[in-house]
Amino acid sequence: MKDIAINFGKKVRARRKSLGISQDKLALKANIDRSYAGRVERGEVNITLEKAYALAEILDCNIRELLP
Amino acid sequence: MKDIAINFGKKVRARRKSLGISQDKLALKANIDRSYAGRVERGEVNITLEKAYALAEILDCNIRELLP
Numbered sequence: 001m002k003d004i005a006i007n008f009g010k011k012v013r014a015r016r017k018s019l020g021i022s023q024d025k026l027a028l029k030a031n032i033d034r035s036y037a038g039r040v041e042r043g044e045v046n047i048t049l050e051k052a053y054a055l056a057e058i059l060d061c062n063i064r065e066l067l068p
Numbered sequence: 069m070k071d072i073a074i075n076f077g078k079k080v081r082a083r084r085k086s087l088g089i090s091q092d093k094l095a096l097k098a099n100i101d102r103s104y105a106g107r108v109e110r111g112e113v114n115i116t117l118e119k120a121y122a123l124a125e126i127l128d129c130n131i132r133e134l135l136p
Contacts, residue, residue, distance in 0.1 A: 004121050048114045049135075053072050064132050067117075 006043030007068035008052070013041040015059045015066065029058045074111030075136035076120065081109040083127045083134065097126045 016026050027037035030051070039045045040055070047055075056063040084094050095105035098119070107113045108123070115123075124131040 004118050008117060046116045046118050048116050049076060049120055050072050050114050052117055063135060067131060 002043070004068050005046060008047065008066060009041040009043035009045075011066045011068075012055055012059065015061055016041075019059065021059075026055075026058060030054055070111070072136050073114055076115065076134060077109040077111040077113075079134045079136075080123055080127065083129055084109075087127065089127075094123075094126060098122055 016023070023037050023041070024034055027034040030037065031054075032040075032051070036045065040047055052066065053063050056066055059066070084091070091105050091109070092102055095102040098105065099122075100108075100119070104113065108115055120134065121131050124134050127134070
């Protein structure tokens with residue numbers, strides 16, 4: 001199950017980088033702590049569906065693209 | 069954002085019923101409380117991605133089918 005968070009985080013990071021957005025900016029837009037954003041990208045957080053949707057919106061993609 | 073949980077819950081319920089599984093059985097298989105299962109289906113829970121995947125697995129479907 002840990003793989004889910006890790007793969008989700010990798011996809012978030014890849015998508016963020018492809019958009020040229022910093023982790024700081026992503027965190028700010030998502031209204032989350034920068035350290036939390038880092039933990040999400042490293043797969044250390046069991047993120048909620050709601051927050052996953054919020055990240056997808058900020059990353060201008062469908063949540064399905066971020067899912068493992 | 070509340071809509072996400074509500075729509076997810078509706079889809080979980082619809083899928084569960086289409087499989088003829090009781091809420092009790094779903095809860096048991098997912099290793100969650102029956103009352104929690106009910107709350108998920110009513111959209112009262114901000115479910116984690118991990119738990120959403122677990123439910124999809126039990127409901128023998130891809131998580132994408134359960135997402136709003």
